[in-house]
Amino acid sequence: MSFASTQFLAFFGVLFLLYYTLPRRFQWKLLLVGSLFFYSFAGWWCLIYIGVTTVTTWFTARRMAALAREQDAWLKEHRAELSKEERKTRKAQDKRVRFRWLLGCLLLNFGILAVVKYTNFVLSNISGVLALFGGGTLPIFSLVLPMGISFYTFQAMGYLIDVYWGKCPAEGSLGKFALFVTFFPQLIQGPISRFGDLSPTLYEEHPWNGRQIAMGGERILWGLAKKLIVADRLAIPLRTLVADPEQYSGVYVLAVIFLYAVQLYADFTGGIDITIGAAQMLGVQVTENFIRPFFSKNVAEYWRRWHITMGTWFRDYLFYPMSVSKPILKLHQRCRNRFGRFGKHVSVHTCSLILWFVTGIWHGASWNFIVWGMLNGIVIIISQELEPLYDKFHARFPRLRGSRGWDLVQILRTFWLMGAIRVLDVYRDVPLTFRQLGTVVTSLRPQALWDGSFLELGIGAGDWLVAAVGAGAMLVCSLLGRREPVRQRLTREHPQLAWAGCTALVLLIVIFGVYGIGFDAAQFIYNQF
Amino acid sequence: MKKTILTAALWCCIGGAALYFLNALFMPKYMSEVPEGALIAEYYQEETGHDVIFIGDCEVYENFSPDLLWREYGITSYIRGSAQQLIWQSYYLMEETLKYETPKVMVFNVLSMKYGQPQSEAYNRLNLDGMKLSRQKLAAVRASMTEEESFLSYLFPLLRFHDRWGELTGEDVKYLFHRDMVSDSGYLMNVQVRPAENVPPGKPLANYDFAPVCWDYLDRMADLCQEYGVQLVLIKAPSLYPYWYDQWEEQIKDYAARRGLPYLNFLKLTEELGIDFNTDTYDSGLHLNLYGAEKLSRGFGTWLTQNCPVEDRRGQEPYEAVWQEKSAVYAARKERLEAEWNELNEGGSS
Numbered sequence: 001m002s003f004a005s006t007q008f009l010a011f012f013g014v015l016f017l018l019y020y021t022l023p024r025r026f027q028w029k030l031l032l033v034g035s036l037f038f039y040s041f042a043g044w045w046c047l048i049y050i051g052v053t054t055v056t057t058w059f060t061a062r063r064m065a066a067l068a069r070e071q072d073a074w075l076k077e078h079r080a081e082l083s084k085e086e087r088k089t090r091k092a093q094d095k096r097v098r099f100r101w102l103l104g105c106l107l108l109n110f111g112i113l114a115v116v117k118y119t120n121f122v123l124s125n126i127s128g129v130l131a132l133f134g135g136g137t138l139p140i141f142s143l144v145l146p147m148g149i150s151f152y153t154f155q156a157m158g159y160l161i162d163v164y165w166g167k168c169p170a171e172g173s174l175g176k177f178a179l180f181v182t183f184f185p186q187l188i189q190g191p192i193s194r195f196g197d198l199s200p201t202l203y204e205e206h207p208w209n210g211r212q213i214a215m216g217g218e219r220i221l222w223g224l225a226k227k228l229i230v231a232d233r234l235a236i237p238l239r240t241l242v243a244d245p246e247q248y249s250g251v252y253v254l255a256v257i258f259l260y261a262v263q264l265y266a267d268f269t270g271g272i273d274i275t276i277g278a279a280q281m282l283g284v285q286v287t288e289n290f291i292r293p294f295f296s297k298n299v300a301e302y303w304r305r306w307h308i309t310m311g312t313w314f315r316d317y318l319f320y321p322m323s324v325s326k327p328i329l330k331l332h333q334r335c336r337n338r339f340g341r342f343g344k345h346v347s348v349h350t351c352s353l354i355l356w357f358v359t360g361i362w363h364g365a366s367w368n369f370i371v372w373g374m375l376n377g378i379v380i381i382i383s384q385e386l387e388p389l390y391d392k393f394h395a396r397f398p399r400l401r402g403s404r405g406w407d408l409v410q411i412l413r414t415f416w417l418m419g420a421i422r423v424l425d426v427y428r429d430v431p432l433t434f435r436q437l438g439t440v441v442t443s444l445r446p447q448a449l450w451d452g453s454f455l456e457l458g459i460g461a462g463d464w465l466v467a468a469v470g471a472g473a474m475l476v477c478s479l480l481g482r483r484e485p486v487r488q489r490l491t492r493e494h495p496q497l498a499w500a501g502c503t504a505l506v507l508l509i510v511i512f513g514v515y516g517i518g519f520d521a522a523q524f525i526y527n528q529f
Numbered sequence: 530m531k532k533t534i535l536t537a538a539l540w541c542c543i544g545g546a547a548l549y550f551l552n553a554l555f556m557p558k559y560m561s562e563v564p565e566g567a568l569i570a571e572y573y574q575e576e577t578g579h580d581v582i583f584i585g586d587c588e589v590y591e592n593f594s595p596d597l598l599w600r601e602y603g604i605t606s607y608i609r610g611s612a613q614q615l616i617w618q619s620y621y622l623m624e625e626t627l628k629y630e631t632p633k634v635m636v637f638n639v640l641s642m643k644y645g646q647p648q649s650e651a652y653n654r655l656n657l658d659g660m661k662l663s664r665q666k667l668a669a670v671r672a673s674m675t676e677e678e679s680f681l682s683y684l685f686p687l688l689r690f691h692d693r694w695g696e697l698t699g700e701d702v703k704y705l706f707h708r709d710m711v712s713d714s715g716y717l718m719n720v721q722v723r724p725a726e727n728v729p730p731g732k733p734l735a736n737y738d739f740a741p742v743c744w745d746y747l748d749r750m751a752d753l754c755q756e757y758g759v760q761l762v763l764i765k766a767p768s769l770y771p772y773w774y775d776q777w778e779e780q781i782k783d784y785a786a787r788r789g790l791p792y793l794n795f796l797k798l799t800e801e802l803g804i805d806f807n808t809d810t811y812d813s814g815l816h817l818n819l820y821g822a823e824k825l826s827r828g829f830g831t832w833l834t835q836n837c838p839v840e841d842r843r844g845q846e847p848y849e850a851v852w853q854e855k856s857a858v859y860a861a862r863k864e865r866l867e868a869e870w871n872e873l874n875e876g877g878s879s
Contacts, residue, residue: 006681210533462695499536503544511551511691517650517677 001041003188003274004227004515011038012278019282024205031179031202031282038184042147049116049146050182053109057156058170058177060105061163064098065170102164106157113153116143121365148188150362154313156181159195161317168196176203183284185275189268191289191309198286206283211491216280218487218498221505222477223273228513230470231267234259236514237457242426249439251446255454256436257419260426262471265294268307292478297410299379302418310359319355323348345385353377363425368433372424379417466512552687554697556658558704564711565590565612569622569659571712572609577851578630580839581606583715584623585638586614588766591816594826595714596859599852602830603841608715611659613652616641616746621669623750625660627757634760634837637750639781639792640771645740647675658686713859718819720866725806725814731772739780751788760791760837767795767804767825769814791836795825802828819863 001008015034019027040047071094075087082090120140127137159180162168171177180199241248241256248256272289279286289308296302303311322328332347339346353374360373400406420437427433448454455461477486490498559566568590581604583589590610598604609622623635647653653673660666662684670683682689693701711717754761763785765773773796785792795802802824806814809821817825833839842848 006679214533460695495536499540503540503547506544507547507551510548510687511555511694513691516679516682516689516692 001038003271004224004232007041016281019206020208024207027205028176028179028203031183032175035179035182035184035187039147039182039187043144046146049112049149050152052112053153053156054178054181055174056105056108057160057181058174060101061160061170061177062172064101064164067094067098067101068166098164102160105160109153109157113149116145116149118361118365119143151190151192152181152187154310155192158192158313158317162195168194171195171199179203183279185278186286189271189275190307191272191275191287192313193287193309198284201283201285204283209283212283213281215488215491216277216282218491218502219273219277219280221502221509222487223270223277224513225470225505225509226266226270226273226474228509228515230467230474231263231270232514233459233463233467233470234263234266236459236463237454238263238426240457245427245432245436249436250443251440251448253423253436253440256426257416257423260422261294261415261419264422266471266474292482294415295411295478296414297407298383298414299376299418300383302414303376303380310362314355314359318358319351322351322354349381352381356380366428367430368424368428371430372421375421375424379421470512548685548687552685553705554701555690555693556686557690557693558700558708559655560700560704560709560711563655564717566655567659567708567711568611568715568717569609569656570708571659571710572607572626572715573661574710575607575714577605577847578632579605579607580633580842581636581833581837582623582626582632582634583608583610583636583638584614584619584626585610585636586641587612587816588638588640588768589636590712590715590717591719592766592768592822592825593829594716594819594822596716596852596856597823597826598830598833599843600856601827602834602839603843604830604833604839605842605848605852606714608712610715611656613644613648614641614656615644615648615673616743617672618656618669620746620750620753621665621672622660624753625663625665627753627759628663628665631757632759633839634762634833635750635754636762636764638764638766640765640768640773642739642743642747642777642781643771645742647673650675650678653678654689657683710858713862714855716822718859718862718866719811719816720819720863720870721811722808722818723811723813724808725769725810728769728814729772731774734774737774737776737780739777744784747784751790762837763790763792764829765794765796767799767802767821768816769796769806769810793829793832795828798828819866
C-alpha cells in the first residue's frame with residue numbers, strides 16, 4: 001500500500017477516526033492492529049518475517065534484562081564475600097552470557113536479512129568466479145524480499161543493542177514492542193527510530209490536539225506534493241535517459257545527475273514528510289531524517305544531513321563499537337608505530353571503509369551499491385587527509401572562508417560530487433556508470449540543452465515547467481525554513497494563509513500530480529531498500 | 530476550537546467548490562471531437578417519454594433514425610447507444626432508463642454478445658461518464674472496469690482527466706456548464722458516402738460460444754423487460770463488419786426462440802430494405818450513413834407498427850410540439866452536413 005495511493009488515504013482516514021473516537025487506552029492497540037493490517041498488504045507471508053524478528057528481539061531483550069537484574073542482585077548479595085578482582089571477573093562472565101544472547105539474536109535476524117537479501121547476489125558472484133575457471137553456474141533462488149525488512153531489522157537490532165548496553169529498558173509488553181517494530185508510517189522507508197525516542201509518544205494516550213493534527217496534515221500534503229508533482233514527473237524523463245545510455249550520453253549524463261538528485265530528494269523526503277505528518281496526526285513524534293542536505297559543504301556534512309537515522313545507526317552500532325574493538329585497536333597501535341602520523345589514521349579509515357561497505361550493501365545486493373558506498377568512504381577519507389592542505393589554502397586566502405561565494409562553491413561542489421556518485425544507483429551497472437560519466441568529458445554535446453531534445457524525453461515543456469516550479473518551491477521552502485519550518489511560521493503568524501496554502505496544495509496535487517492511467521505510478525524509491 | 534472548526538469548514542467549502550469547477554473544466558466536452566462521448570448524457574434532456582428505446586453500440590446510434598420513425602410512423606423513440614457498449618453496460622442503461630420511463634419496446638442490438646470481458650478504458654469513459662450518478666452507474670462501472678482503472682475516478686472524473694491541464698482549449702471553457710446537442714434523439718448523423726469494397730471475410734475463431742456472462746446479462750435484460758411489461762426485441766444491425774458468424778446467429782436464434790423474443794437480423798434483409806452498400810454507408814460497410822439509416826428505420830418502423838403495441842402519436846401533445854422541434858433540428862443538421870460533404874467533395878475533385 002503506497003503512501004501516495006487512495007488506498008492509503010482511506011486506510012489512514014478510518015484509522016484516524018477510530019483513534020480519536022475509541023477510549024484512549026485502546027489507542028496503541030489500535031495502532032498495532034492498524035500497522036499489522038497495513039503490513040499485510042505486502043503479503044501475509046511478510047507478517048511471518050516481521051513476527052519472527054519481533055518475538056525473538058523482544059524475548060532476547062527481556063532475557064538479557066532479566067540476566068542483568070539477577071546478576072546485579074547476586075553481586076549485591078555476595079559483595080562482602082568477593083574481592084574486587086573476583087567481582088570484576090564475575091561481571092565479565094555475566095556480560096559474556098548476555099553477549100551470547102545478544103549475538104544469537106543478532107545472528108538470527110541479520111541472518112534472515114542476509115539470506116533473503118543477499119543469497120542470490122552471493123551465488124551469482126560465485127558463479128561468475130567459477131565461470132572464469134570453466135565451472136558451472138549455481139542455481140538462483142526465487143526469494144522475495146519482505147517489505148521494509150532492512151528498516152525494521154535495523155530498528156529492532158538497535159533496540160536490542162541499546163538494551164544490552166543498558167541505554168534503554170527492555171519493553172515488557174510484547175504488543176507494545178511489536179508496535180515499535182511495525183509502526184506503519186515508518187515501516188517501509190524509515191526513519192530508523194530509536195526506542196528511547198519513539199516509545200514515549202508511541203504508547204502514551206493522546207487527546208485531540210487540533211494544532212498538531214493540522215500541522216501533521218499540512219506535512220502530509222507537502223510530502224504528497226513533492227512525491228506526485230516533482231519526483232514522479234521527473235521519473236519519466238529519467239526512465240527514458242537510462243533506458244538508452246548510448247543515445248543519452250554526454251550532457252544527458254549531467255542531466256541524469258541533476259534530475260536524479262532532485263527526484264530522489266523529492267521522493268524520499270516526500271515519503272518521510274508523509275511518515276512524520278501521519279505520525280504527528282496520531283500524536284506520535286518521529287525523528288527527522290533530513291536537514292537540508294543539498295546545502296552541505298562537504299560529503300561528511302552531507303551524510304550528517306541526509307537519511308540521518310541510517311547514518312547515526314551505522315555510526316553508533318557499527319563504527320564506534322568497531323573503532324574500539326580489539327583488532328582495530330591492535331591495528332591502530334601497529335600502524336602508529338610503523339607509519340607515524342599517517343599511521344594514526346589507518347585504523348579510523350579502515351573502520352570508515354567497512355562502514356561504507358556495509359552502508360552500500362544495506363542499500364541493495366549489487367555491486368553498484370557497494371561501489372557507491374566505497375566511493376563515499378574514499379571521498380570522505382581523502383577530504384580528511386587533505387585537511388592540512390585546505391588549512392594552508394585558507395591561510396593564504398583568509399577572506400574566502402565563510403564568504404557566501406565560497407560557501408556556494410562548496411555547496412555546488414558537494415552537490416555535483418554526490419550526484420556523480422549517486423548515478424551508480426540510476427544505471428545499476430558499475431562499468432556502464434563510469435563509461436557514462438566519461439562521456440561528459442569525451443563527448444559533452446551541450447547543444448542538446450537548447451535544441452529541443454529534452455522535450456522528447458517523455459514529458460513536454462509544460463511538465464518541465466511544473467517540475468521546475470515544484471523544485472523551486474522546495475528550494476525556497478528550504479531556504480526560508482532554516483530557523484523554523486515555513487508551514488509552522490505561517491500557521492502561527494498568518495493562519496488564514498496557511499489554510500489557503502493547504503487548499504491550494506490539494507488542488508495542485510489533484511491537477512499536477514502524476515497518477516492515474518497513462519502514468520506508471522512509481523513506488524517510493526527507498527521502499528526497495 | 531469553534532473558530533478553528535468554522536475556518537476548516539469554510540476552507541473545505543472553498544476547496545470543494547474549486548474541485549467542482551475544475552472537474553467541470555477538465556472533463557472532455559466531446560463537442561468537436563469524439564461526439565460519441567456526449568451521447569449518453571443527452572438522454573437526460575429529453576422532455577417526453579418514448580415508446581421505443583434502442584440500446585446498444587454504434588450499430589444502433591449510427592444505423593437508426595428516430596426522426597424518420599416519428600415523421601413516417603408517429604413512433605417516439607430514443608437511442609441509448611454508445612461506442613462499443615458492452616452488454617452489461619446496455620443492461621444497466623436499460624435498468625436506468627426504466628427509472629425514468631416505461632417504453633413499449635426495448636430494442637437491443639446483439640453484437641456486444643461477442644465481448645465477454647471489459648475491453649478498453651477509453652470506451653468505458655465514453656459510455657459511463659455521461660451517466661448520472663445512480664446505483665446503475667456504479668454497478669456498470671464495477672462490471673466494466675479494466676485492471677488499470679480506478680473506481681474512484683468514475684465518481685471524481687477529475688482524478689482521471691487531471692492531466693488534460695496542458696491541452697485545455699476554448700471549447701473546455703465554452704462548454705463548462707452546458708453542451709450543444711450532438712445527436713438527434715441519440716442518432717449520430719453522418720451523410721458521407723464511402724462504398725463498401727473489399728470487406729474482409731470473418732477469420733475462423735477457436736470458439737464461437739458466447740461467454741456465460743453475456744448470456745447472464747441477456748437473461749437479465751429479458752427478465753427486466755418482462756417485469757416491466759416491455760417487449761424486448763433483439764436485432765442485428767446491417768453492418769458488414771465486424772463479421773457476424775453463422776454460429777453466433779444460430780445461438781441468438783435459439784435463445785430468442787426459447788425466450789419467445791422477436792429477433793431480426795437485418796443483414797439478411799438488406800435487399801428487402803433497399804440498402805445499397807455502395808451509397809448507404811459512410812465507412813465502407815461498418816456503419817450506415819443517413820440514407821441507409823433512413824431506409825433501415827423505414828423498414829423497422831413498418832415491422833414495429835405491425836408487430837408491437839406502438840402508437841402513432843402524431844398530433845398528440847406534448848409529442849407533436851417536441852418532435853416538430855426535433856425534426857427542424859434534424860433537417861437543419863442534415864442540410865449543414867450535406868453542404869459540408871459536398872464542399873469537401875468539390876474541394877477534393879478540383
